Amino acid sequence: MTSHERSTDLLDATMSTLKGDIANATPQSGTGIIDEWLEQLRKAENTADIADSLEQVKNQLKSGQINEGELAQLLTDLSTKTQDLSTRLGPEGDVATRLVALSSALQTAAGQLRNH
Helix, strand or coil, X not given: CCCHXXXXXXXXXXXXXXXXXXXXXXXXXXXXXXXXXXXXXXXXXXXXXXXXXXXXXHHHHHCCXXXXXXXXXXXXXHHHHHHHHHHHHCCCCXXXXXHHHHHHHHHHHHHHHHCC
């Protein structure tokens, strides 16, 4: 993936973005961090499916016609893939734990969009 420090920084920035009011955030709130993630995820073979899902989220955000139901489903799918990645990493270090937290935050964001 990327260096531990860079992963940690990206995870922290992503969590900060997701802890905001997702339903009322602007699309630009997330696209910068998505670009950073895509750059890192495309470097590893085992994260191609996550990169593909994230690209779909980015496209939805940039479309100007956000379908909240579709975006919520994309975030749910991304949550599941993130959870799967955390189990593949194993219990070493704190990245797996942070990925579990990210998965949960993505699930919460999807719920906010569905209930908006």
